[in-house]
Amino acid sequence: MYKRLYVDGPFGSPFEESLNYEVSLCVAGGIGVTPFASILNTLLKEIDLDSDSIWMQLNLESLNFSDGWKCYKLRRLYFIWVCRDIESFRWFADLLCMLHNKLWQENRPDYINIQLYLSQTDGIQKIIGEKYQALNSRLLIGRPRWKLLFDEIAKCNRRKIIGVFCCGPNKISKILHKLSNSSNSYGTRFEYNKESFS
Numbered sequence: 001m002y003k004r005l006y007v008d009g010p011f012g013s014p015f016e017e018s019l020n021y022e023v024s025l026c027v028a029g030g031i032g033v034t035p036f037a038s039i040l041n042t043l044l045k046e047i048d049l050d051s052d053s054i055w056m057q058l059n060l061e062s063l064n065f066s067d068g069w070k071c072y073k074l075r076r077l078y079f080i081w082v083c084r085d086i087e088s089f090r091w092f093a094d095l096l097c098m099l100h101n102k103l104w105q106e107n108r109p110d111y112i113n114i115q116l117y118l119s120q121t122d123g124i125q126k127i128i129g130e131k132y133q134a135l136n137s138r139l140l141i142g143r144p145r146w147k148l149l150f151d152e153i154a155k156c157n158r159r160k161i162i163g164v165f166c167c168g169p170n171k172i173s174k175i176l177h178k179l180s181n182s183s184n185s186y187g188t189r190f191e192y193n194k195e196s197f198s
Helices: 014-020 030-057 087-105 146-156 170-180
Strands: 023-029 076-083 112-118 139-141 161-167 189-194
Touching (some): 014 161, 030 076, 030 087, 146 170, 161 170, 170 189
Parallel strands (some): 023 076, 076 112, 112 139
């Protein structure tokens, strides 16, 4: 006789919830960008599906670009990635550029706010160029000024609930958690979520 085995799951990543907020702040530290890659890929594929269906239906009502996105509550995504070296950005830069360019083509340039922080400047000229032109102005040297960033997001999204998603070093996670629990003068509430690698 066989022993009984119970299986529970599958359980998705907490980052899937970032699509269920009207506004989300996604912060990655180093390799912590991995869970966000699937979210951004999902958005890129949804945009492509929207475009295909628009041209296939050939009626004026289908020109509402938000139709295919109704399954997601997300209307604004702040994406912050902090890395030590420029080479870490390379594998992800193509996806970010494709998503950025596609959103501009779909007349949704404000949908995603990308900020890339580089803490070491060795080899920075390797990513700056024609291929990654969309990212050049989003590449910053140093570390984010978290309090200033939270204040700006709160000011731009008054009285909204912002989903905060973090995957990265514990130090960044603690700072974001503390800032998420802090009050602000704009009535904006931040809800903190994190992913841990164990």
